Amino acid sequence: MRLIASLLILFGIFGKALGEVSEDQDAGIKEFYSSEIKQATTLYIQQSLDPEKNFVIFDEKTGETLKLKFLEIHDPVRQINQEIYFACTDFHVPGDPEKIYDVDFWLDHDNVNLSVKEIKIHKEPRKSLLYGWYKHPRYTFVDDEIKYLY
Numbered sequence: 001m002r003l004i005a006s007l008l009i010l011f012g013i014f015g016k017a018l019g020e021v022s023e024d025q026d027a028g029i030k031e032f033y034s035s036e037i038k039q040a041t042t043l044y045i046q047q048s049l050d051p052e053k054n055f056v057i058f059d060e061k062t063g064e065t066l067k068l069k070f071l072e073i074h075d076p077v078r079q080i081n082q083e084i085y086f087a088c089t090d091f092h093v094p095g096d097p098e099k100i101y102d103v104d105f106w107l108d109h110d111n112v113n114l115s116v117k118e119i120k121i122h123k124e125p126r127k128s129l130l131y132g133w134y135k136h137p138r139y140t141f142v143d144d145e146i147k148y149l150y
Contacts, residue, residue, distance in 0.1 A: 029082050030111045037077040040114035041087040041105050045070050055091055057103065059121055061138065066121075068101055069094050080144050083108050088122065098133040099125035120146075 054067035068091035093099040102123035123135035
């Protein structure tokens, strides 16, 4: 009798947990893994390359159109909320691999595919007499919201 009661309690607990999972599934909200975020970001970058294999991006701060070479996607990529995912990347100036731009990508989804929603230059290359080239931030994040530094 105790065994049956224990099993019923155990199944009740698991049933409740399973019910919570199925409620999320009923809501129709898909969650994406880091590999999918990286894949969608990489695909967007590859599809955006010009004939010289440069990623072209408009710099809102300087008004310049930049042509950059892709380096990497930083780890970790992350989920901001149920709809928005985030990837931070590095690109360098062609012919000058020490001049690195940090470019942020925000992605949203249609419950099947992720797509790039917004792109911003997070850090620009600056030169220091002591340290050489470094990435100077234009903004920081406070509770996943952009706060401009200047």
